Amino acid sequence: MKIFLALCLVASALAFDDALKEVLKSPKETLQLYNGFKSQQHLSYAVNEDRMRFRIFRKNAEFVAAANSELDTARYGLNFFSSMTEGEKQQYLGLNATGQASNADYVHSVAAGFQAPAKKLWVNEGAVTAVKSQGSCGSCWTFAAVGGLETRYQQSSGKLRDFSEQEYLDCVKEGYGNGCKGGWPDNAYSWSKNNGGRLASSKNFPYAGKDRACKASSTPDAMISDKITGYVSVGATEAANIEALATGSLSVAFEVTNYFQQYKGGILRDTTCTGRINHGVTAVGYTANFVLVKNSWGAVWGDKGYVKFARNHGNCELFKHASYPSFQSTGVADNTPSDAATDYTPTEDNNVDPPSPTDDPSCTDKAVNCVADDHCGYDFSEKYCAKTCKFCDEKACPSGTVRCDDGVCRHKHMC
DSSP states (O other): OOGGGGTTSOSSHHHHHHHHHHHHTOHHHHHHHHHHHHHHHTOOOOHHHHHHHHHHHHHHHHHHHHHTTSSOSEEEOOOTTTTOOHHHHHTTOOBOOTTOOOOOSOOOOSOTTOOOOSOEEGGGGTOOOOOOBOTTSOOHHHHHHHHHHHHHHHHHHSOOOOBOHHHHHHHTTTTTOOGGGOBOHHHHHHHHHHTTTOOOBTTTSOOOSSOOOOOGGGSOOOOOSEEEEEEEEOOSSHHHHHHHHTTSOEEEEEOOOHHHHTEEEEEEOOOOOOSOOOEEEEEEEEOSSEEEEEOSBOTTSTBTTEEEEESSSOTTTTTSSOEEEEEEEOSOOOOSOOOOOOOOOOOSSOOOOOOOOOSOTTOOOSSTTOOHHHHSSSTTHHHHHTTTTTTTSSSOOOTTOEEOTTSOEEOGGGO
């Protein structure tokens, strides 16, 4: 973890709460935390803007500390959103839900008599590609559409394909809209249907994070074994979503809140929604306790880019707009090697990694449940997590370093 994560992105809600609240009581330590955050995020501001960004950062730190004090099964932390204005945050969304009504409650989206298993995690079956980042282009709808496609193509063809979000971004709204200002996943599937059922690979049509001219006609088609013939809407109930999710990934939509933006891990049960969906993502599995969703904000956000939404909960309309593409076989085998699958493996509970304290019984942590990966390496680590961060050794390490497992003091990333 980078230096600013030491007290912010803690794996234990209680430890995070205790340590972060203590830091926020001290203007000096709060400023240290902010400066470490800027260094890790490679941020630099003019004097007047820096004052404004610091106020935003402190407000978000207070929010995170308060959120982790609640009786919740999720954990929250500071991240790249923590110094952004509300306008800047909006650029990381991109769902245009104008005129889009909720799906009907009862839609038969799977074969009659199908029985969904108790658990299905497509990330554990080599059927999901790595998490990507849409950046500040409002292109979430393209990532949701591609995510809802790749698992089903893998099931049909036997090959996992990293499909192109950029082709949808450039081509679906070409001539009458700006794809970075929002779109709708089903429109992407309809565009493929109307253009021979095609979609390029990311290798041949890489993501640029901005609108460009459509080059589909001059780019190879990666839909080899199957063509896209449209889309299937899923019933607007949790049961219907689970049933459809058991057969493959889904394009889903919901409302992003402050809790979601600052999410770090655990099972999210957001009760602050207002009823306005604004973000598209991909559901990639479920257990009895949560629905697993792949986001498009990179692996540095959330649980390595994923979020676990609570079962038996509305989750900001997560189940109201799900869909997936329909296919028609071409009769041609896809003999191209599969693209790389994600290496993410979700835990199925909220347990956190145990601390790695020293053996010195006289040494103690001020904060409970300190975790080395999250608390150590910062200027005030010794004050709150001395035992876990090995500041109790006979010879303390210089400021900014930690004692590695071999006993040598180094910067944490060099251990």
